[in-house]
Amino acid sequence: MTEAPAGLDADVLAAGAVLWRPAEGRDGAGSGADAPEVAVVHRPRYDDWSLPKGKLDPGESLPAAAVREVAEETGYRARLGARLGDTRYDVPEGRKLVRYWAAQAQPGGPGFVPNHETDELRWLRPGEAARQLTYDRDREVLDRFTEQPVPESTLLLVRHAKAGNRRSWNGDDAQRPLSGTGRAQADQLAGLLQLFGPERLHSAPPVRCTQTLAPLAEELGARITEEPLLGEEGFAQHPAAGLARVRELLDQPGVTVLCSQGGVIPDVVEKLGRESSLAEHVVDDSGVVPSRKGSTWVLGRRDGRLRFADYYRSPSA
Structure with a gap:
Protein backbone atom coordinates (compact mmCIF):
# COMPACT_ATOMS: atom_id res chain seq x y z
CA MET A 1 0.00 0.00 0.00
CA GLU A 147 6.72 -0.65 -15.02
CA GLN A 148 2.95 -0.39 -15.40
CA PRO A 149 0.73 0.69 -18.28
CA VAL A 150 -1.22 3.89 -17.81
CA PRO A 151 -4.84 3.19 -16.81
CA GLU A 152 -7.83 3.29 -19.10
CA SER A 153 -10.05 4.17 -16.16
CA THR A 154 -9.67 5.49 -12.62
CA LEU A 155 -12.06 5.34 -9.66
CA LEU A 156 -11.68 7.77 -6.77
CA LEU A 157 -13.33 5.89 -3.89
CA VAL A 158 -14.04 8.41 -1.13
CA ARG A 159 -15.27 7.76 2.39
CA HIS A 160 -17.66 10.48 3.50
CA ALA A 161 -16.40 13.28 5.72
CA LYS A 162 -17.20 13.52 9.43
CA ALA A 163 -20.90 13.65 10.26
CA GLY A 164 -22.75 14.94 13.30
CA ASN A 165 -22.81 12.82 16.44
CA ARG A 166 -25.00 9.74 16.00
CA ARG A 167 -26.17 9.78 19.64
CA SER A 168 -27.45 13.34 19.44
CA TRP A 169 -29.28 12.77 16.14
CA ASN A 170 -32.95 11.84 16.55
CA GLY A 171 -33.95 11.39 12.92
CA ASP A 172 -33.32 8.78 10.25
CA ASP A 173 -29.59 8.02 10.29
CA ALA A 174 -29.48 8.27 6.50
CA GLN A 175 -30.39 11.95 6.90
CA ARG A 176 -27.64 12.70 9.44
CA PRO A 177 -25.65 15.57 7.92
CA LEU A 178 -21.98 16.50 8.02
CA SER A 179 -20.62 18.31 11.05
CA GLY A 180 -18.79 21.62 10.79
CA THR A 181 -15.52 19.68 10.66
CA GLY A 182 -17.01 17.46 7.97
CA ARG A 183 -18.03 20.42 5.82
CA ALA A 184 -14.46 21.73 6.04
CA GLN A 185 -13.20 18.28 5.02
CA ALA A 186 -15.58 18.26 2.05
CA ASP A 187 -14.18 21.59 0.88
CA GLN A 188 -10.65 20.21 1.15
CA LEU A 189 -11.65 17.04 -0.67
CA ALA A 190 -12.93 19.09 -3.59
CA GLY A 191 -9.45 20.52 -3.98
CA LEU A 192 -7.73 17.14 -3.79
CA LEU A 193 -10.12 15.29 -6.09
CA GLN A 194 -9.98 17.97 -8.79
CA LEU A 195 -6.27 17.23 -9.23
CA PHE A 196 -7.24 13.84 -10.70
CA GLY A 197 -9.56 15.34 -13.33
CA PRO A 198 -12.89 13.75 -12.31
CA GLU A 199 -15.59 13.50 -14.95
CA ARG A 200 -18.50 11.78 -13.15
CA LEU A 201 -19.75 11.88 -9.56
CA HIS A 202 -21.62 9.05 -7.81
CA SER A 203 -22.68 8.68 -4.19
CA ALA A 204 -24.27 6.28 -1.75
CA PRO A 205 -27.72 7.51 -0.60
CA PRO A 206 -26.92 8.86 2.91
CA VAL A 207 -26.95 12.65 3.10
CA ARG A 208 -23.45 12.72 4.59
CA CYS A 209 -22.15 11.06 1.41
CA THR A 210 -23.83 13.41 -1.06
CA GLN A 211 -22.85 16.41 1.09
CA THR A 212 -19.22 15.27 0.95
CA LEU A 213 -19.26 15.58 -2.85
CA ALA A 214 -21.40 18.73 -2.98
CA PRO A 215 -18.47 21.23 -3.08
CA LEU A 216 -16.81 19.25 -5.87
CA ALA A 217 -20.09 19.04 -7.80
CA GLU A 218 -20.46 22.80 -7.53
CA GLU A 219 -16.92 23.39 -8.74
CA LEU A 220 -17.39 21.08 -11.72
CA GLY A 221 -20.99 22.02 -12.49
CA ALA A 222 -21.79 18.31 -12.32
CA ARG A 223 -24.69 16.32 -10.90
CA ILE A 224 -24.30 13.51 -8.37
CA THR A 225 -25.78 10.14 -9.35
CA GLU A 226 -27.18 8.16 -6.41
CA GLU A 227 -26.06 4.53 -6.04
CA PRO A 228 -28.49 2.61 -3.77
CA LEU A 229 -26.39 -0.59 -3.89
CA LEU A 230 -23.28 1.19 -2.63
CA GLY A 231 -24.43 2.45 0.75
CA GLU A 232 -23.99 0.21 3.79
CA GLU A 233 -27.64 -0.87 3.80
CA GLY A 234 -27.85 -1.75 0.11
CA PHE A 235 -24.42 -3.36 0.03
CA ALA A 236 -25.17 -5.57 3.04
CA GLN A 237 -28.35 -6.84 1.37
CA HIS A 238 -26.81 -7.36 -2.09
CA PRO A 239 -23.00 -7.56 -1.79
CA ALA A 240 -22.44 -9.33 -5.12
CA ALA A 241 -24.58 -6.81 -6.99
CA GLY A 242 -22.86 -3.96 -5.16
CA LEU A 243 -19.41 -5.21 -6.11
CA ALA A 244 -20.56 -5.65 -9.71
CA ARG A 245 -21.74 -2.04 -9.71
CA VAL A 246 -18.33 -0.87 -8.45
CA ARG A 247 -16.70 -2.78 -11.29
CA GLU A 248 -19.01 -1.05 -13.76
CA LEU A 249 -17.98 2.35 -12.41
CA LEU A 250 -14.32 1.37 -12.44
CA ASP A 251 -14.59 0.24 -16.07
CA GLN A 252 -15.91 3.58 -17.31
CA PRO A 253 -13.20 5.30 -19.35
CA GLY A 254 -11.72 8.36 -17.69
CA VAL A 255 -12.12 9.29 -14.03
CA THR A 256 -15.13 8.55 -11.80
CA VAL A 257 -15.71 9.57 -8.17
CA LEU A 258 -17.76 7.44 -5.78
CA CYS A 259 -18.47 8.47 -2.18
CA SER A 260 -19.47 5.64 0.14
CA GLN A 261 -19.20 4.39 3.73
CA GLY A 262 -16.89 2.49 6.04
CA GLY A 263 -19.02 -0.66 5.80
CA VAL A 264 -18.48 -0.80 2.04
CA ILE A 265 -15.08 0.58 1.04
CA PRO A 266 -12.70 -1.85 2.81
CA ASP A 267 -14.60 -4.88 1.49
CA VAL A 268 -14.61 -3.53 -2.07
CA VAL A 269 -10.92 -2.57 -2.06
CA GLU A 270 -9.91 -5.90 -0.52
CA LYS A 271 -11.80 -7.91 -3.16
CA LEU A 272 -10.52 -5.82 -6.08
CA GLY A 273 -6.98 -6.06 -4.74
CA ARG A 274 -7.18 -9.83 -4.34
CA GLU A 275 -8.48 -10.23 -7.91
CA SER A 276 -5.55 -8.26 -9.29
CA SER A 277 -2.63 -9.56 -7.20
CA LEU A 278 -2.56 -6.33 -5.16
CA ALA A 279 -3.90 -7.86 -1.96
CA GLU A 280 -0.72 -7.11 -0.01
CA HIS A 281 -0.67 -3.53 -1.28
CA VAL A 282 -4.10 -2.50 0.00
CA VAL A 283 -3.73 -3.42 3.67
CA ASP A 284 -1.93 -1.61 6.47
CA ASP A 285 0.54 -3.11 8.94
CA SER A 286 -2.29 -4.72 10.88
CA GLY A 287 -3.66 -6.44 7.76
CA VAL A 288 -6.70 -4.15 7.47
CA VAL A 289 -7.80 -2.07 4.49
CA PRO A 290 -7.81 1.49 5.86
CA SER A 291 -10.77 3.80 5.28
CA ARG A 292 -10.71 6.89 7.49
CA LYS A 293 -13.47 9.45 7.19
CA GLY A 294 -12.49 11.92 4.49
CA SER A 295 -9.98 9.50 2.95
CA THR A 296 -9.67 8.49 -0.69
CA TRP A 297 -8.58 5.39 -2.56
CA VAL A 298 -7.35 6.06 -6.11
CA LEU A 299 -7.82 2.88 -8.15
CA GLY A 300 -6.46 2.58 -11.69
CA ARG A 301 -7.54 -0.17 -14.06
CA ARG A 302 -6.45 -1.38 -17.49
CA ASP A 303 -7.32 -4.50 -19.49
CA GLY A 304 -9.69 -5.64 -16.77
CA ARG A 305 -7.06 -5.54 -14.00
CA LEU A 306 -6.42 -3.18 -11.13
CA ARG A 307 -3.00 -1.68 -11.87
CA PHE A 308 -2.52 0.55 -8.84
CA ALA A 309 -4.27 1.38 -5.58
CA ASP A 310 -3.11 4.52 -3.73
CA TYR A 311 -4.52 5.57 -0.37
CA TYR A 312 -4.82 9.21 0.72
CA ARG A 313 -5.62 9.18 4.43
CA SER A 314 -6.90 12.78 4.52
CA PRO A 315 -7.91 15.56 2.11
CA SER A 316 -4.62 17.34 2.86
CA ALA A 317 -2.45 14.32 1.99
Whole structure:
Protein backbone atom coordinates (compact mmCIF):
# COMPACT_ATOMS: atom_id res chain seq x y z
CA MET A 1 0.00 0.00 0.00
CA THR A 2 1.43 3.40 -0.96
CA GLU A 3 0.01 5.50 1.83
CA ALA A 4 1.87 8.71 2.58
CA PRO A 5 3.78 8.38 5.86
CA ALA A 6 2.60 10.45 8.78
CA GLY A 7 6.09 11.92 9.34
CA LEU A 8 8.02 12.79 6.20
CA ASP A 9 11.34 13.33 7.99
CA ALA A 10 12.65 15.96 5.60
CA ASP A 11 13.85 19.56 5.84
CA VAL A 12 12.68 20.43 2.33
CA LEU A 13 9.50 19.08 0.71
CA ALA A 14 8.95 19.10 -3.04
CA ALA A 15 6.68 17.39 -5.54
CA GLY A 16 6.75 16.61 -9.24
CA ALA A 17 5.53 14.28 -11.94
CA VAL A 18 6.35 12.14 -14.91
CA LEU A 19 4.23 14.18 -17.30
CA TRP A 20 3.12 12.03 -20.22
CA ARG A 21 1.05 12.15 -23.36
CA PRO A 22 0.14 9.39 -25.82
CA ALA A 23 2.56 9.05 -28.69
CA GLU A 24 0.92 10.04 -31.96
CA GLY A 25 -1.57 7.38 -32.97
CA ARG A 26 -1.04 5.40 -29.77
CA ASP A 27 -2.80 5.07 -26.43
CA GLY A 28 0.21 4.87 -24.14
CA ALA A 29 -0.48 1.31 -23.03
CA GLY A 30 2.99 -0.14 -23.01
CA SER A 31 6.69 0.51 -22.69
CA GLY A 32 7.83 -0.39 -26.19
CA ALA A 33 6.96 1.07 -29.58
CA ASP A 34 3.58 2.23 -28.32
CA ALA A 35 4.93 3.80 -25.11
CA PRO A 36 3.78 7.33 -24.28
CA GLU A 37 6.05 10.33 -24.57
CA VAL A 38 7.26 11.93 -21.35
CA ALA A 39 8.42 15.49 -20.70
CA VAL A 40 11.93 16.34 -19.53
CA VAL A 41 13.00 19.92 -18.86
CA HIS A 42 16.30 21.76 -18.92
CA ARG A 43 17.08 24.05 -15.98
CA PRO A 44 19.60 26.73 -16.92
CA ARG A 45 20.47 27.48 -13.30
CA TYR A 46 21.90 23.99 -12.86
CA ASP A 47 22.46 23.13 -16.54
CA ASP A 48 20.69 19.81 -16.02
CA TRP A 49 17.81 17.81 -17.46
CA SER A 50 15.19 16.69 -14.98
CA LEU A 51 11.57 15.76 -14.40
CA PRO A 52 9.36 18.78 -13.63
CA LYS A 53 9.22 19.38 -9.88
CA GLY A 54 9.51 22.08 -7.22
CA LYS A 55 9.18 23.03 -3.57
CA LEU A 56 5.85 23.31 -1.77
CA ASP A 57 4.35 26.71 -1.10
CA PRO A 58 3.34 27.38 2.55
CA GLY A 59 0.26 25.34 3.45
CA GLU A 60 0.26 23.49 0.12
CA SER A 61 -0.24 19.74 -0.16
CA LEU A 62 2.15 17.50 -2.07
CA PRO A 63 -0.37 16.58 -4.81
CA ALA A 64 -1.33 20.23 -5.34
CA ALA A 65 2.33 21.23 -5.52
CA ALA A 66 2.98 18.57 -8.16
CA VAL A 67 0.23 19.93 -10.42
CA ARG A 68 1.27 23.56 -9.88
CA GLU A 69 4.95 22.88 -10.52
CA VAL A 70 4.18 20.96 -13.71
CA ALA A 71 2.14 23.91 -14.96
CA GLU A 72 4.86 26.42 -14.07
CA GLU A 73 7.73 24.44 -15.58
CA THR A 74 6.02 22.97 -18.66
CA GLY A 75 2.92 25.11 -19.37
CA TYR A 76 0.69 22.01 -19.30
CA ARG A 77 -2.26 21.24 -17.06
CA ALA A 78 -1.78 17.84 -15.46
CA ARG A 79 -4.22 15.13 -14.42
CA LEU A 80 -2.67 13.10 -11.60
CA GLY A 81 -2.63 9.32 -11.75
CA ALA A 82 -0.57 6.75 -9.86
CA ARG A 83 1.79 7.80 -7.11
CA LEU A 84 5.38 6.94 -8.07
CA GLY A 85 7.04 7.21 -4.69
CA ASP A 86 9.73 9.48 -3.29
CA THR A 87 13.34 10.41 -3.85
CA ARG A 88 15.54 11.68 -1.03
CA TYR A 89 18.84 13.52 -1.23
CA ASP A 90 20.83 16.20 0.53
CA VAL A 91 20.70 19.90 -0.41
CA PRO A 92 22.26 22.93 1.33
CA GLU A 93 19.05 23.40 3.37
CA GLY A 94 19.19 19.80 4.64
CA ARG A 95 17.47 16.55 3.71
CA LYS A 96 15.12 16.88 0.73
CA LEU A 97 12.14 14.70 -0.19
CA VAL A 98 10.46 14.84 -3.60
CA ARG A 99 7.22 12.93 -4.16
CA TYR A 100 6.26 12.05 -7.74
CA TRP A 101 3.10 11.13 -9.61
CA ALA A 102 2.31 9.94 -13.08
CA ALA A 103 0.41 12.83 -14.69
CA GLN A 104 -1.27 13.05 -18.06
CA ALA A 105 -0.90 16.32 -19.97
CA GLN A 106 -4.31 17.86 -20.59
CA PRO A 107 -5.47 20.07 -23.47
CA GLY A 108 -6.19 23.72 -22.92
CA GLY A 109 -3.00 24.97 -21.34
CA PRO A 110 -0.67 27.54 -22.91
CA GLY A 111 1.99 24.94 -23.67
CA PHE A 112 5.66 25.37 -23.01
CA VAL A 113 7.14 28.86 -22.95
CA PRO A 114 10.86 29.19 -22.04
CA ASN A 115 11.39 30.93 -18.71
CA HIS A 116 14.10 31.51 -16.12
CA GLU A 117 13.46 28.13 -14.43
CA THR A 118 13.16 25.92 -17.52
CA ASP A 119 14.40 27.08 -20.92
CA GLU A 120 13.75 23.89 -22.92
CA LEU A 121 11.25 21.02 -22.89
CA ARG A 122 11.55 17.80 -24.84
CA TRP A 123 8.88 15.14 -25.35
CA LEU A 124 10.70 11.80 -25.53
CA ARG A 125 9.97 8.09 -25.40
CA PRO A 126 10.92 6.67 -21.99
CA GLY A 127 14.17 5.11 -23.20
CA GLU A 128 15.25 8.37 -24.80
CA ALA A 129 14.17 10.32 -21.71
CA ALA A 130 16.25 8.04 -19.46
CA ARG A 131 19.32 8.83 -21.53
CA GLN A 132 18.55 12.56 -21.48
CA LEU A 133 18.01 12.84 -17.72
CA THR A 134 20.99 13.98 -15.67
CA TYR A 135 20.28 12.17 -12.40
CA ASP A 136 19.94 8.48 -11.59
CA ARG A 137 17.22 9.31 -9.06
CA ASP A 138 15.05 10.71 -11.88
CA ARG A 139 15.71 7.62 -13.98
CA GLU A 140 14.52 5.47 -11.07
CA VAL A 141 11.24 7.41 -10.95
CA LEU A 142 10.88 7.01 -14.71
CA ASP A 143 11.43 3.26 -14.33
CA ARG A 144 8.55 3.12 -11.84
CA PHE A 145 6.36 4.88 -14.39
CA THR A 146 7.23 2.45 -17.19
CA GLU A 147 6.72 -0.65 -15.02
CA GLN A 148 2.95 -0.39 -15.40
CA PRO A 149 0.73 0.69 -18.28
CA VAL A 150 -1.22 3.89 -17.81
CA PRO A 151 -4.84 3.19 -16.81
CA GLU A 152 -7.83 3.29 -19.10
CA SER A 153 -10.05 4.17 -16.16
CA THR A 154 -9.67 5.49 -12.62
CA LEU A 155 -12.06 5.34 -9.66
CA LEU A 156 -11.68 7.77 -6.77
CA LEU A 157 -13.33 5.89 -3.89
CA VAL A 158 -14.04 8.41 -1.13
CA ARG A 159 -15.27 7.76 2.39
CA HIS A 160 -17.66 10.48 3.50
CA ALA A 161 -16.40 13.28 5.72
CA LYS A 162 -17.20 13.52 9.43
CA ALA A 163 -20.90 13.65 10.26
CA GLY A 164 -22.75 14.94 13.30
CA ASN A 165 -22.81 12.82 16.44
CA ARG A 166 -25.00 9.74 16.00
CA ARG A 167 -26.17 9.78 19.64
CA SER A 168 -27.45 13.34 19.44
CA TRP A 169 -29.28 12.77 16.14
CA ASN A 170 -32.95 11.84 16.55
CA GLY A 171 -33.95 11.39 12.92
CA ASP A 172 -33.32 8.78 10.25
CA ASP A 173 -29.59 8.02 10.29
CA ALA A 174 -29.48 8.27 6.50
CA GLN A 175 -30.39 11.95 6.90
CA ARG A 176 -27.64 12.70 9.44
CA PRO A 177 -25.65 15.57 7.92
CA LEU A 178 -21.98 16.50 8.02
CA SER A 179 -20.62 18.31 11.05
CA GLY A 180 -18.79 21.62 10.79
CA THR A 181 -15.52 19.68 10.66
CA GLY A 182 -17.01 17.46 7.97
CA ARG A 183 -18.03 20.42 5.82
CA ALA A 184 -14.46 21.73 6.04
CA GLN A 185 -13.20 18.28 5.02
CA ALA A 186 -15.58 18.26 2.05
CA ASP A 187 -14.18 21.59 0.88
CA GLN A 188 -10.65 20.21 1.15
CA LEU A 189 -11.65 17.04 -0.67
CA ALA A 190 -12.93 19.09 -3.59
CA GLY A 191 -9.45 20.52 -3.98
CA LEU A 192 -7.73 17.14 -3.79
CA LEU A 193 -10.12 15.29 -6.09
CA GLN A 194 -9.98 17.97 -8.79
CA LEU A 195 -6.27 17.23 -9.23
CA PHE A 196 -7.24 13.84 -10.70
CA GLY A 197 -9.56 15.34 -13.33
CA PRO A 198 -12.89 13.75 -12.31
CA GLU A 199 -15.59 13.50 -14.95
CA ARG A 200 -18.50 11.78 -13.15
CA LEU A 201 -19.75 11.88 -9.56
CA HIS A 202 -21.62 9.05 -7.81
CA SER A 203 -22.68 8.68 -4.19
CA ALA A 204 -24.27 6.28 -1.75
CA PRO A 205 -27.72 7.51 -0.60
CA PRO A 206 -26.92 8.86 2.91
CA VAL A 207 -26.95 12.65 3.10
CA ARG A 208 -23.45 12.72 4.59
CA CYS A 209 -22.15 11.06 1.41
CA THR A 210 -23.83 13.41 -1.06
CA GLN A 211 -22.85 16.41 1.09
CA THR A 212 -19.22 15.27 0.95
CA LEU A 213 -19.26 15.58 -2.85
CA ALA A 214 -21.40 18.73 -2.98
CA PRO A 215 -18.47 21.23 -3.08
CA LEU A 216 -16.81 19.25 -5.87
CA ALA A 217 -20.09 19.04 -7.80
CA GLU A 218 -20.46 22.80 -7.53
CA GLU A 219 -16.92 23.39 -8.74
CA LEU A 220 -17.39 21.08 -11.72
CA GLY A 221 -20.99 22.02 -12.49
CA ALA A 222 -21.79 18.31 -12.32
CA ARG A 223 -24.69 16.32 -10.90
CA ILE A 224 -24.30 13.51 -8.37
CA THR A 225 -25.78 10.14 -9.35
CA GLU A 226 -27.18 8.16 -6.41
CA GLU A 227 -26.06 4.53 -6.04
CA PRO A 228 -28.49 2.61 -3.77
CA LEU A 229 -26.39 -0.59 -3.89
CA LEU A 230 -23.28 1.19 -2.63
CA GLY A 231 -24.43 2.45 0.75
CA GLU A 232 -23.99 0.21 3.79
CA GLU A 233 -27.64 -0.87 3.80
CA GLY A 234 -27.85 -1.75 0.11
CA PHE A 235 -24.42 -3.36 0.03
CA ALA A 236 -25.17 -5.57 3.04
CA GLN A 237 -28.35 -6.84 1.37
CA HIS A 238 -26.81 -7.36 -2.09
CA PRO A 239 -23.00 -7.56 -1.79
CA ALA A 240 -22.44 -9.33 -5.12
CA ALA A 241 -24.58 -6.81 -6.99
CA GLY A 242 -22.86 -3.96 -5.16
CA LEU A 243 -19.41 -5.21 -6.11
CA ALA A 244 -20.56 -5.65 -9.71
CA ARG A 245 -21.74 -2.04 -9.71
CA VAL A 246 -18.33 -0.87 -8.45
CA ARG A 247 -16.70 -2.78 -11.29
CA GLU A 248 -19.01 -1.05 -13.76
CA LEU A 249 -17.98 2.35 -12.41
CA LEU A 250 -14.32 1.37 -12.44
CA ASP A 251 -14.59 0.24 -16.07
CA GLN A 252 -15.91 3.58 -17.31
CA PRO A 253 -13.20 5.30 -19.35
CA GLY A 254 -11.72 8.36 -17.69
CA VAL A 255 -12.12 9.29 -14.03
CA THR A 256 -15.13 8.55 -11.80
CA VAL A 257 -15.71 9.57 -8.17
CA LEU A 258 -17.76 7.44 -5.78
CA CYS A 259 -18.47 8.47 -2.18
CA SER A 260 -19.47 5.64 0.14
CA GLN A 261 -19.20 4.39 3.73
CA GLY A 262 -16.89 2.49 6.04
CA GLY A 263 -19.02 -0.66 5.80
CA VAL A 264 -18.48 -0.80 2.04
CA ILE A 265 -15.08 0.58 1.04
CA PRO A 266 -12.70 -1.85 2.81
CA ASP A 267 -14.60 -4.88 1.49
CA VAL A 268 -14.61 -3.53 -2.07
CA VAL A 269 -10.92 -2.57 -2.06
CA GLU A 270 -9.91 -5.90 -0.52
CA LYS A 271 -11.80 -7.91 -3.16
CA LEU A 272 -10.52 -5.82 -6.08
CA GLY A 273 -6.98 -6.06 -4.74
CA ARG A 274 -7.18 -9.83 -4.34
CA GLU A 275 -8.48 -10.23 -7.91
CA SER A 276 -5.55 -8.26 -9.29
CA SER A 277 -2.63 -9.56 -7.20
CA LEU A 278 -2.56 -6.33 -5.16
CA ALA A 279 -3.90 -7.86 -1.96
CA GLU A 280 -0.72 -7.11 -0.01
CA HIS A 281 -0.67 -3.53 -1.28
CA VAL A 282 -4.10 -2.50 0.00
CA VAL A 283 -3.73 -3.42 3.67
CA ASP A 284 -1.93 -1.61 6.47
CA ASP A 285 0.54 -3.11 8.94
CA SER A 286 -2.29 -4.72 10.88
CA GLY A 287 -3.66 -6.44 7.76
CA VAL A 288 -6.70 -4.15 7.47
CA VAL A 289 -7.80 -2.07 4.49
CA PRO A 290 -7.81 1.49 5.86
CA SER A 291 -10.77 3.80 5.28
CA ARG A 292 -10.71 6.89 7.49
CA LYS A 293 -13.47 9.45 7.19
CA GLY A 294 -12.49 11.92 4.49
CA SER A 295 -9.98 9.50 2.95
CA THR A 296 -9.67 8.49 -0.69
CA TRP A 297 -8.58 5.39 -2.56
CA VAL A 298 -7.35 6.06 -6.11
CA LEU A 299 -7.82 2.88 -8.15
CA GLY A 300 -6.46 2.58 -11.69
CA ARG A 301 -7.54 -0.17 -14.06
CA ARG A 302 -6.45 -1.38 -17.49
CA ASP A 303 -7.32 -4.50 -19.49
CA GLY A 304 -9.69 -5.64 -16.77
CA ARG A 305 -7.06 -5.54 -14.00
CA LEU A 306 -6.42 -3.18 -11.13
CA ARG A 307 -3.00 -1.68 -11.87
CA PHE A 308 -2.52 0.55 -8.84
CA ALA A 309 -4.27 1.38 -5.58
CA ASP A 310 -3.11 4.52 -3.73
CA TYR A 311 -4.52 5.57 -0.37
CA TYR A 312 -4.82 9.21 0.72
CA ARG A 313 -5.62 9.18 4.43
CA SER A 314 -6.90 12.78 4.52
CA PRO A 315 -7.91 15.56 2.11
CA SER A 316 -4.62 17.34 2.86
CA ALA A 317 -2.45 14.32 1.99
